[in-house]
Amino acid sequence: MSSPFGSAPVSALVVVDRAVSELRRGLDVVVTDDAGQRLRISAAEYATPDRLAGFSGADARLLLTNRRAATLKLRPLIGDPVALPLAGQLDAATIASLADPTVDLDHPLRGPFSILRRAPLAAEFAAVKLMKLARLLPAALVVEAASTDDGLLEVPASAITGYDDMAARGLRIVSDARVPLADAEAARIIGFRPADGGIEHLAILIGDPSRREPVLGRLHSECFTGDLLGSLRCDCGEQLRGAIRTIAEAGGGVLLYLAQEGRGIGLMNKLKAYRLQDQGFDTVEANERLGFDPDERIFRPAAEMLRLLGFDAVRLLTNNPEKVAGLKASGINVVERVPHAFPANNHNEFYLATKKAKSGHLL
Structure with a gap:
């Protein structure tokens, strides 16, 4: 074919x-x-x-x-x-x-x-x-x-x-457009599609960061409820907008917007996990009761996207050590972990405490 x-x-x-x-x-x-x-x-x-x-x-x-x-x-x-x-x-x-x-x-x-x-x-x-x-x-x-x-x-x-690895290796840039953002007017959105025409990932390139030094970057997994609706059950929306502001204030960098909703389980299953949380289970227990691992995401696509953009080293905005390890395992040099945390609210304080206690997030 x-x-x-x-x-x-x-x-x-x-x-x-x-x-x-x-x-x-x-x-x-x-x-x-x-x-x-x-x-x-x-x-x-x-x-x-x-x-x-x-x-x-x-x-x-x-x-x-x-x-x-x-x-x-x-x-x-x-x-x-x-x-x-x-x-x-x-x-x-x-x-x-x-x-x-x-x-x-x-x-x-x-x-x-x-x-x-x-x-x-x-x-x-x-x-x-x-x-x-x-x-x-x-x-x-x-x-x-x-x-x-x-x-x-x-x-x-x-x-x-072998699908995950093959799809990541087959990623190609298929679109690129200037999209001024409220917190970063000098921004471009670049679309990546695997060779089978499957689900796309996006990069938000802010400014014109140098390819000769580590880029300030963030890996952000899509979150419909937090990013678009402003859900208070998580801190995703704050992390997304906060990262864009931080990168813009630093003079430039890149945010990778990965199609891995719900830590890789998809939106419908994430809503099921929310229902389980309402029954008294924490976010890790909910994923496990559904039959998933606590985190089903993979970071090979992010590494391929960075390489296609010309970056091989990154200063990573994250509190998740697994993102650092995942990028390193995929051949990207993570020279620094840049803390990226936001205050809890009454709806997500237990969620954040669980990520710290069970998932090793540095909050």
Whole structure:
């Protein structure tokens, strides 16, 4: 398959992007691996009696991440993900509720559930990863694909597990425009798109920073509720506008606006996490109950964006040591961590305290 972006591995990227689209539309796909496994998969959160008709084999199972399985007190766990046989124990309503922790408190005495005590297959790991890429809950229905499934899209497990890295390596600049901002009139917005035409990231270039010395920069993950609506549950909006002001006052730099909503879990799942927080769980516990890691973000795209802009060293505005480590691991020299914190309010003080205590933020 040819690409307007050159020699990037577009075929593998495109088939994953197509699989993401199919799953989000409620359709099934087939995941294959090097061991010869062909698994038909479906999003568990869409489970209905009609959908389960395609998952009636003796080997049909529900995949949950270890994070979610631990919440449900499933023991012992062997590998990640964990597989629960469907036969005789799981109907559509139970499957949907096991995938979605926002209803856990409505079903306090579920189970016990049996699990398959074996190491997960490569195709099973990839199936759950694909749910994450689709910004769905990380829970999948799987069954050995039948010959009648030949019309379904097939995607290699290796393409799924390698997608993040391939998409980052395939980033290209596709747009560049002057956009004067309230706190930085000398600003440009530069758009980056992966080779498969997937989700774009943005850079806000302020002034004309030198490429011969470390640039003052910030990595900012998009936050619809905080950045656009001014939500008081987080400090994202303050961090975004504060970083733009700081960079402008310093004479120039760059802010990378990364399409990694909700620490990489997506807006819909972030709203579910907010509901869990209203039930008494902190921000880390909420993500883990959903089946995610506390932080699902990757920083390879940011490193590639900096390189494409001509920067290989940065003075990073952040209180998150993982951002420093992530950029360094991707080949960017972080010469200084510049503190970037704002006062708490009555709505986000527990959130900020949790980031400090559990995520190591330097607040």
